[in-house]
Amino acid sequence: MKRILSSRLAIAAFAISASASFAWGQADTLRIAVINPFSGPLALYGDEVARGYQIAIDEANAKGGVAGRKIELLRGDASSPPQGIAAVEKLASQDKVEVFTGTYISAVSNAASDAALRYNRIYWDTNALAGDLTERGLPNFVRSGPYASSFAEVSATATKELLAPALKKDLKDTKVWIEHEDSIFGSSIAQLQKESLEKMGAKVVGLGAHNFRAIDLTDSILRAKATEPDVWIETGYVPDGSLLLRTMRDQGFKPPAIVMVATGDTFETLDAVGAEFLEGITVVGYPRPDQTEAYGPGAAAFLAAYRKKYDRDPIAPQGMTAYVGMQMLIEAIAAAGGTDMEKVRAAAAKMDKPLRSYATGFGAKFNANFQNTRAFPTVVQWQSGKVATVYPKDAAQPNVRLVNLPRK
Known part of the structure; x- marks a missing residue:
C-alpha cells in the first residue's frame, strides 16, 4: 500500500513538474502575431509585411531576444474586419499571443485593434494608413509608420x-x-x-x-x-x-x-x-532600399538580409517599413521590461530619435494619439x-x- 501511495505521489509530482516546465517553456517565448491578408488578392502584401517583421525578429533573437525572451511570430489571416476580429480572438485566447501588429488593410486594423483591447493586448501598427486609427484614442494602439x-x-x-x-x-x-x-x-x-x-x-x-x-x-x-x-x-x-x-x-x-x-x-x-x-x-x-544610406542608414543591410533569407529582392516596399516598425516595437518592449499594454505605450511615449535614424529614414517621436510624427513616405x-x-x-x-x- 505504501509502495502504491509512493508511486502515485511520484507520478503526481512528475505531472506537476512537467506542467510547470511546459508553462515555463511557453512563457519563455514571446509570441507576437501579425494580422494581415495571407490569402486572397492582397496576400502578396501581407506576406511581404510579415517578411519584414521576421528579419527584425531574427536580428533580435540573434542577440538574445527581448526582455530575456526569444520572439516567435504567428500569423492571423484577415482580409476583412470580421476576419480580423476572429483572428485576434483565436490568437489571444488559444495561442497566448501577447502582442499584435500589422496591418496592410486599414479597416482590418481598425477592427482587430479593438478586439485586441478586449484582451488588454498592445496593437502596434506599422503599415495601415487611415487617420482614424490613431484619432480614435484607443488605449492599446500605437502606429510607428507613416499615415494618411x-x-x-x-x-x-x-x-x-x-x-x-x-x-x-x-x-x-x-x-x-x-x-x-x-x-x-x-x-x-x-x-x-x-x-x-x-x-x-x-x-x-x-x-x-x-x-x-x-x-x-x-x-x-x-x-x-x-x-x-x-x-x-x-x-x-x-x-x-x-x-x-x-x-x-x-x-x-x-x-x-x-x-x-x-x-x-x-x-x-x-x-x-x-x-x-x-x-x-x-x-x-513606403521608403525603398535604393535610397541613400545618409537618408536611411541600414537600408542596404536590410536588403542584404532580405536577399540572404528569401533568396530574392523585396517584392514590395512595405516590408522595410514593417522591419523598422518591428525594431521600434522591440525597443519599446525592452524599455518596458515586458509586454504590459500600458508600460509599452509609456515606453513608446518616451522614444525620441531624429529623422534619418532608421533604414526607412524615419525617426521616432509619438504624439498624444501615439502616432509617430517622424515617419514619412x-x-x-x-x-x-x-x-x-x-x-x-x-x-x-x-x-x-x-x-x-x-x-x-
Whole structure:
C-alpha cells in the first residue's frame, strides 16, 4: 500500500513538474502575431509585411531576444474586419499571443485593434494608413509608420516642389484631379490632399471616389479626363490602381503627370500596364532600399538580409517599413521590461530619435494619439521598367534624374 501511495505521489509530482516546465517553456517565448491578408488578392502584401517583421525578429533573437525572451511570430489571416476580429480572438485566447501588429488593410486594423483591447493586448501598427486609427484614442494602439496625413503632405509637397517645376508651371496655374478608393484609407488621404493642395494654391478640379473591388472604372477616368488636369493623383490598392491605369490608356487620357499613392510601385503594376506606359509615373510610397544610406542608414543591410533569407529582392516596399516598425516595437518592449499594454505605450511615449535614424529614414517621436510624427513616405518614379527614389532630394542617389515629365 505504501509502495502504491509512493508511486502515485511520484507520478503526481512528475505531472506537476512537467506542467510547470511546459508553462515555463511557453512563457519563455514571446509570441507576437501579425494580422494581415495571407490569402486572397492582397496576400502578396501581407506576406511581404510579415517578411519584414521576421528579419527584425531574427536580428533580435540573434542577440538574445527581448526582455530575456526569444520572439516567435504567428500569423492571423484577415482580409476583412470580421476576419480580423476572429483572428485576434483565436490568437489571444488559444495561442497566448501577447502582442499584435500589422496591418496592410486599414479597416482590418481598425477592427482587430479593438478586439485586441478586449484582451488588454498592445496593437502596434506599422503599415495601415487611415487617420482614424490613431484619432480614435484607443488605449492599446500605437502606429510607428507613416499615415494618411504624411502621405497627403508628401504628395502635395512633391506636386509643388517636384512636379509643377518639371511641367514648367506655377502651382497656382496647376490643375489637379484627386481620385481615391472609398474606404477610410483612401478617403482620409484624399481629403487631406485636397486641403493641402488648395492651401498651397493649386487648382483642385475634381475629387473622385471608387470601390477598389470595381471591375469597370471607365466613368472615373472619363470624369477626370473632362477636366484636363495637369496632375492626376490616385490613392488606392493594387487592383483598382492597375485597372485605372489600363482604362486611362484605353480612353486616351494623358495627363502630363500621374501620381499613384501608397501602391503602384511593384511588379504587379508593371505586369498590368507595361514599362512603356509606366515611364515617368511617380509613386508616393513606403521608403525603398535604393535610397541613400545618409537618408536611411541600414537600408542596404536590410536588403542584404532580405536577399540572404528569401533568396530574392523585396517584392514590395512595405516590408522595410514593417522591419523598422518591428525594431521600434522591440525597443519599446525592452524599455518596458515586458509586454504590459500600458508600460509599452509609456515606453513608446518616451522614444525620441531624429529623422534619418532608421533604414526607412524615419525617426521616432509619438504624439498624444501615439502616432509617430517622424515617419514619412518617399517619392519614386518609374524609369525603364524599374523604380528609382527621386524625392526627398537627399534620399535620391546622385545619378537619378526625373524623366518623361510632361508625359509623352
